[in-house]
Amino acid sequence: MTASAKVAAGARSLGSTLAHGIVAMAHNSLALVGLLVAFCALTLFSRADLRNAGEDYLRTWLQARQESAADAVADSTGSTDASIIAAVDRATATNPQQLPKNQAAVAYWLAKKYRVAPEPLAVLVSEAFQVGKETKLDPTLILAIMAVESSFNPFAQSSVGAQGLMQVMTKIHTDKYEHFGGHFAAFDPVTNLRVGVKVLQECIQRAGSLEGGLKYYVGAANLPDDGGYAAKVMAEHFRIKQVANGRSNPAEPAAKPSLSAKASVPAVTMPAVQNKAPVPAAPADSATATVALVDKAGAATAQPAKTESTTVAMGS
Structure with missing residues (x-):
């Protein structure tokens, strides 16, 4: 090598x-x-x-x-x-098309009626359905209260201090906002919705009925009436529920008769004391009245009445 x-x-x-x-x-x-x-x-x-x-x-x-x-x-x-x-993460908005069909229909219908963007309304509709499931309240009722109270303006404030979507009295219900970081959360749409539902639940429990609870909610518990608030909420609730059930043009709810209006009831004539047959009321311009008496054979005879009949007007 x-x-x-x-x-x-x-x-x-x-x-x-x-x-x-x-x-x-x-x-x-x-x-x-x-x-x-x-x-x-x-x-x-x-x-x-x-x-x-x-x-x-x-x-x-x-x-x-x-x-x-x-x-x-x-x-x-x-x-x-x-x-x-x-x-973007802080924005309260989502695509309505990502919601279930009935919720998307409600979001678009409310957006058109109240001139609000459908994207933030989609979040509120979804939250209302979720909270309604948790609290056993109809979500369309929750949405109806927001519609009547604020027309879906999350920054609304009344002259007495009711704030946000559901116009919650923040000063009275401050404790309910502690879990959400303080009373400024009243202007967060989702937080206001949840606190408003809690207040509504308490009002319904106190009143024992939905209509009574709405009267408490609007602050008319000690007043003769609520100024039509409950009727307005229930009418909007009726319309939104129809939309959720697939009706694009909801019908107006049937008008209920006014409780103050009394039905007209005709006068009822009481029978005379001595006669078995009914006796009509005596005319005002006559001292006596002619009555028909039927005898045992069935024949009719005319004679002056022996006793005056009593006319009673019956009302509700």
Whole structure:
């Protein structure tokens, strides 16, 4: 074998040895990393304090990255509000076409009637159906109250301090907003809806009926009447329910007779004391009245009445 052949053979041998060494080191390194990972996992599993510390560190790191991204967006848009990156997440809106067919129909119908965008209404309709299922209340009733109270304006406020979609008296029901972060949540549409339903439930339980509960809800519990509030809510409830049931042009509810109007009842003539046959009322311009008496044979004879009949007017 020549010298050059020997050098080539030595080089190949050295390369093969190095390659085998590198492979062995890689295998050993992977095995070492695997053992290290397993050890760390066992340690974190057995040590809750270390696990919590690791979670806090990871959370802080992710938050720092998010703030950096928000700052970058703010610099590029010229805005000083770092929360602009989450604007879409804060919006109370969704695509009505993603709702069930009956809910989508209600959302589009209400949007057209009250001149409100269907996307935010879709969220309210969906929430009303969900809350109605939880509370055993008809969701179309909840929507009817919002329609009558605020015409779906989430920032509405009355002269006495009723606020939001369902015009809840925030100062009176402040405790109901604590779970949602405070009384400013009254202007969050979904929160106002849920708090309003709680108030409605309490009113119905106190009154013992839906109509009575609506009277309590509007603050007319101690008044002779509610100014037609309950009738207005129930009429809108009737229309929205028809839309939810598939009717695109809901019919108006049948008008109920007024409770104050008394039916006209004709005068009823009482029978005379001595006669079995009924005697008509005596004319006002005559002292006597002619009555028909029927004898045992069935013959009729006319004679002056011996007693005056009594006329009684009956009313409701």
